[in-house]
Amino acid sequence: MTTDMTTLSPVELRHLIRSGDFFGQTSGLCPGYTQANLAILPKDLAYDFLLFTQRNPRPCPVLEVSDTGSRKLHEFADDIDLANDFPKYRIYRNGKVDAEVTSVADIWQNDFVSFIIGCSFSFESELLASGIEVRNITEKVNVPMFNTNIPLKSADPFHGNMVVSMRPIPETQIPTAVQVTGAMPNVHGAPIQIGDPETIGISDLAHPDYGDPVTIKAGEQPVFWPCGVTPQNVIMQTKPPLVITHAPGHMLVTDVVNATLKY
Amino acid sequence: MTTDMTTLSPVELRHLIRSGDFFGQTSGLCPGYTQANLAILPKDLAYDFLLFTQRNPRPCPVLEVSDTGSRKLHEFADDIDLANDFPKYRIYRNGKVDAEVTSVADIWQNDFVSFIIGCSFSFESELLASGIEVRNITEKVNVPMFNTNIPLKSADPFHGNMVVSMRPIPETQIPTAVQVTGAMPNVHGAPIQIGDPETIGISDLAHPDYGDPVTIKAGEQPVFWPCGVTPQNVIMQTKPPLVITHAPGHMLVTDVVNATLKY
Numbered sequence: 001m002t003t004d005m006t007t008l009s010p011v012e013l014r015h016l017i018r019s020g021d022f023f024g025q026t027s028g029l030c031p032g033y034t035q036a037n038l039a040i041l042p043k044d045l046a047y048d049f050l051l052f053t054q055r056n057p058r059p060c061p062v063l064e065v066s067d068t069g070s071r072k073l074h075e076f077a078d079d080i081d082l083a084n085d086f087p088k089y090r091i092y093r094n095g096k097v098d099a100e101v102t103s104v105a106d107i108w109q110n111d112f113v114s115f116i117i118g119c120s121f122s123f124e125s126e127l128l129a130s131g132i133e134v135r136n137i138t139e140k141v142n143v144p145m146f147n148t149n150i151p152l153k154s155a156d157p158f159h160g161n162m163v164v165s166m167r168p169i170p171e172t173q174i175p176t177a178v179q180v181t182g183a184m185p186n187v188h189g190a191p192i193q194i195g196d197p198e199t200i201g202i203s204d205l206a207h208p209d210y211g212d213p214v215t216i217k218a219g220e221q222p223v224f225w226p227c228g229v230t231p232q233n234v235i236m237q238t239k240p241p242l243v244i245t246h247a248p249g250h251m252l253v254t255d256v257v258n259a260t261l262k263y
Numbered sequence: 264m265t266t267d268m269t270t271l272s273p274v275e276l277r278h279l280i281r282s283g284d285f286f287g288q289t290s291g292l293c294p295g296y297t298q299a300n301l302a303i304l305p306k307d308l309a310y311d312f313l314l315f316t317q318r319n320p321r322p323c324p325v326l327e328v329s330d331t332g333s334r335k336l337h338e339f340a341d342d343i344d345l346a347n348d349f350p351k352y353r354i355y356r357n358g359k360v361d362a363e364v365t366s367v368a369d370i371w372q373n374d375f376v377s378f379i380i381g382c383s384f385s386f387e388s389e390l391l392a393s394g395i396e397v398r399n400i401t402e403k404v405n406v407p408m409f410n411t412n413i414p415l416k417s418a419d420p421f422h423g424n425m426v427v428s429m430r431p432i433p434e435t436q437i438p439t440a441v442q443v444t445g446a447m448p449n450v451h452g453a454p455i456q457i458g459d460p461e462t463i464g465i466s467d468l469a470h471p472d473y474g475d476p477v478t479i480k481a482g483e484q485p486v487f488w489p490c491g492v493t494p495q496n497v498i499m500q501t502k503p504p505l506v507i508t509h510a511p512g513h514m515l516v517t518d519v520v521n522a523t524l525k526y
Contacts, residue, residue, distance in 0.1 A: 047310035052330055054313065065314055067419075074416065153337065156330075185448075 005029060005221055010077070010253045014085040022104045023087040025249040028137065031125055034187070034258050035251035036063055036076065037117040037228035038086055039235070040104070040244040043068050046113040052155035053115065059152070059162050059230035061118035061186045063254075069110040076254040081105075082114045088247035090232070095239030104244050112244075118187040119228050119251055120165050122258045123180065130180050132173050135214040142249050143167065144208035145227050149201030150192070150233065156231070160234040164192060165227040166205065168220040177223060186261045188226045195221035265349040266290060273516045274342050281347040286365045288512040289350060291400065293410055294388055296491045297450070298470050298514035299339065300347055300380040300491035302498070303367070303507040309376040313404040315418035315497070316378065322415070322425050322493035324381035324449045326517075331375040339517040342396065344368075345377045351510035353495070358502030367507050375507075381450040382491045383428050385521045393443050395436050395514065405512050407471035408490050412464030413455070415497065423500040427455060429468065431483040440486060449524045458484035473511055473512055482513050 003016065010030050016022045026035055037180040046068070053060040054169050064075050070081040084104040091099045091107070120143070124134045136143040143165045169177045174194060182190035193200050205222055206213050210229055216222060235243045246252070266279060273293050279285045289298055304312050309331070316323040327338050334345040346368040354362045354370070383406070387397045399406040406428045413425040432440045437457060445453035456463050468485055469476050473492055479485060498506045509515070 043310075047306075047313065050310065050313050051315065054317070054325060054328060062317060065317060 001255075003020070004125065010255050011079050013253050014077070014080060017087050018081055019086040022101060023250070025142070026251045026253055027089060027121060027142070027249060029156050030253045032259070033086040034063070034076065034254045034256045034261060035119045035121040036233065036254055037119050038082075038089075038246040038252060039115040039117065039242065040082070040112050040245070041230045042109060042242060043111040043113055045240055048155050048158055049115065053117070055153040055155055056230070057185070058189060059226035059228070060194065061188060062115055063118050063186060064116040066114040066116075068113050071108070071116075072134055073116065076116060076256050077252070078255060083108050086246045086252055088250040090231075090245045092235050092243045092245065094241060095236045100247055107131050116252065117228050117231065117234060118261075120188050120219045120225055121251065122187040122261065123184050125258060126175060126180050126184065127167075130176055132169065132177055132180070135168050136212070139214055141152075141212035141214060143211050144205070144213055145210035145229050146197075146202045146224075146234065147209045152230070157240070158234055158238050160230075160237040162192070163210070163227045163230045164200070164224040165211075166208070166222050166224050168214065168216040169223045170220050181225065183256070183262050187258070188228070191223045191225050193224040195223070197222055197224070200224065272349070273518050276516050277343060277348040278342070280350050281344055283365060286350045286513070288405070288497040289514045289516055290405070290512060293516045293520075295520050296328070297339065297517045297519045297524060298382045298384040299517055300382050300494065301342060301345075301352075301507070301509040301515060302378040302380065302494045303345070303375050304378070304503065305505060306374040306376055308503055311377065311418050311421055315372070315415075315421040315458070316380070318416040318418055319493070321452060321455065322446070322491070324451060325378055326381050326449060327379040329377040329379075331376050334371070336379065339379060340515070341518060346371050349377050349509045349513055349515055351508050353508045355495075355498050355506045355508065357504060358499045363510055366384050371525065377385065378494075379515065380491050380494065381524075383488055384514060385450040385524065386447050388521060389441060389443050389447065390430075393439055394434065395440055395443070398431050399475070401408050402477055404475035404477060406474050407468070407476055408449035408473035408492050409460075409465045409487075410472045415493070420503070421497055421501050423493075425455070426473070426490045426493045426496045427463070427487040428474075429460075429476065429485050429487050431479040432486045433483050435485065437484060443514035444488065447521070450521070451491070454486045454488050456487040458486070460485055463487065
């Protein structure tokens, strides 16, 4: 592939993904544009899941919900095929990953509802713009993510604990990091914990439950944000018959610029 | 009734309402505490209505959704009976007001879902605290509300236009009014129109569609906010078989202080 990935527009990237010519992670692509998590559920579970997200907006900020059966969106992208435009999907059956695929067109159902959920990739570019280094970008790895002991509010049958992402921040820059991300509640908002991982049930920062470890330097605190992997954790704990998600790091790149998500 | 209404706590007020000893408007009661709009729908319409609110958060900011059939809440009030704790309810059948009652306990159904929706009464106290006069409070009338030509995003079958509330604000204070209310997106957030009512389809400020007219003085602009009466307008346009709402101005007074709704 000779395409220069760094200059693609969101719709050009989605076309490349749709044609099968790109199926990698989307971190760093189309900088400034909102990237999003995915959960596709049959309609009979859609009310309970939408209620679950309403009750847990910090880890599950819903950007848009598709019409039932539709592979289109109204707000976040024009030229889009929800069954093909994520680089990689996970098919969960009864709470376990049954397959990772690059298209779900062949198993699409007319009763599918797609939930497009905010992603912390969106605030990373805002942190960088505020002069705050994002360690996982510097070290070219996936952000470290951890299971916690923070219980979510249930919406029967959906239940579980929050997943968080961690970024080390120099102590002097923590107030700025809180303000920058706090202004973007649609992409998880302010941190949920600063500097004391054990209080939220995290004992070993060197071994994240998802993603990769990053260096924490002297004078830095680990800062934890609600994470869009939370729905996948909830699906694993709730075990519905069929749910489709994106594969971690393989996000939808939308036509909406991050700046419009700010208050 | 000899009760001093001005010193009641929210739970004391709810007890008074529940016992049938108070059924008036709640404007100005329990200052500082969040007041809320109501829409109760049978479960078979709950997904479409919840999706409608997700797509239209400015006029329909959902504070909490009850469990199906439950007359309790988890977050906004402890000691509460949703079938009795609003001073007055409206029963809509096929889009028309069939009755106004002080209790809906006798028609309660096990499939009812209650939507608790933010109310601009909550930001009025914040405007006052910022030194901005709220004319409808000064003149002791209900806030003027108007139908507009602003289309809402549909979630089939729910559709319709936005209703707005209007408060005249001195031109020098408009930026402050925008900032104060913009910081409270759960209770409608920033204005949707400033100073030019005809662009949103309002031709006569002296004759509001709901509530009462207020004086607009020289040097003031009419400022319009999305309004929690919007769901009632949508229900009238959508005509579902049965929906219960609060009667305008007769709100739920919750245990949550307005300050916690701020970003």
